[in-house]
Amino acid sequence: MEKIMILNGSPRAPRSNSKRYAAYVAKYSPWPTEYFEIRKNNHAQLRERMAEFSDVVLVFPLYADSLPVGVLNLLKSLEAAPPERRPVISVLVNCGFLEPGQNEIAVRIIRFFCRRNGYAFGSVLMAGSGEAILDTPFRFLVARKIRRLAGSIVRRRYEELRVTMPIGKRLFLMASTLYWVRYGKRFGVTRQQMQTPRIEG
Numbered sequence: 001m002e003k004i005m006i007l008n009g010s011p012r013a014p015r016s017n018s019k020r021y022a023a024y025v026a027k028y029s030p031w032p033t034e035y036f037e038i039r040k041n042n043h044a045q046l047r048e049r050m051a052e053f054s055d056v057v058l059v060f061p062l063y064a065d066s067l068p069v070g071v072l073n074l075l076k077s078l079e080a081a082p083p084e085r086r087p088v089i090s091v092l093v094n095c096g097f098l099e100p101g102q103n104e105i106a107v108r109i110i111r112f113f114c115r116r117n118g119y120a121f122g123s124v125l126m127a128g129s130g131e132a133i134l135d136t137p138f139r140f141l142v143a144r145k146i147r148r149l150a151g152s153i154v155r156r157r158y159e160e161l162r163v164t165m166p167i168g169k170r171l172f173l174m175a176s177t178l179y180w181v182r183y184g185k186r187f188g189v190t191r192q193q194m195q196t197p198r199i200e201g
């Protein structure tokens with residue numbers, strides 16, 4: 001039976017933007033979906049359940065131009081012990097910067113994993129301004145693209161899609177700087193402190 005396993009690879013999965021993106025996938029998928037979070041200690045369980053699904057949509061944030069370590073570790077586990085049936089893997093990756101192209105390396109890593117390990121690779125949605133866009137009037141652009149992503153998966157006509165806020169870089173930088181400076185202030189952290197590489201002590 002055709003069924004989609006939605007995997008959230010954010011390290012802060014329960015409070016993550018990825019969770020919100022995953023909810024859109026569930027909303028727009030014509031096939032039944034089930035949502036799971038990737039944790040340190042649930043790889044065996046995820047692998048076992050994976051065999052029940054025709055498709056996986058891997059939803060995760062970009063971390064340092066790459067995959068969060070939790071996603072990397074799951075891929076390593078699957079490499080060591082593959083599921084009984086390999087689903088088609090599609091990707092929905094979101095990043096903080098404006099340009100969806102920032103996510104390209106992460107997508108290449110997943111493609112490489114699929115090629116090496118005998119999984120078919122499905123569709124991709126790369127979202128820029130992923131931290132912000134869902135709280136702006138532009139969220140309809142995300143909804144539209146996720147509907148298209150889901151449609152491409154069920155039609156088996158795979159696509160590479162992109163979405164971001166339709167604003168210039170300069171405006172994005174101004175708005176995001178203002179946002180983070182105000183955010184820091186709420187926690188007693190100044191702009192200067194945020195600009196140092198020291199994160200502890």
Ligand SMILES: Cc1cc2nc3c(=O)[nH]c(=O)nc-3n(C[C@H](O)[C@H](O)[C@H](O)COP(=O)(O)O)c2cc1C
Pocket residue numbers: 010011012015016017018019060061062063064065066094095096097098102130131132
């Ligand atoms: C440790 C860390 C590293 C990040 N690295 C990048 C990056 O390299 N490029 C980028 O555009 N955004 C980066 N981001 C921003 C996240 O991709 C963005 O905030 C995303 O929406 C987080 O999604 P989540 O809530 O699902 O974890 C980083 C965030 C964190 C916390």
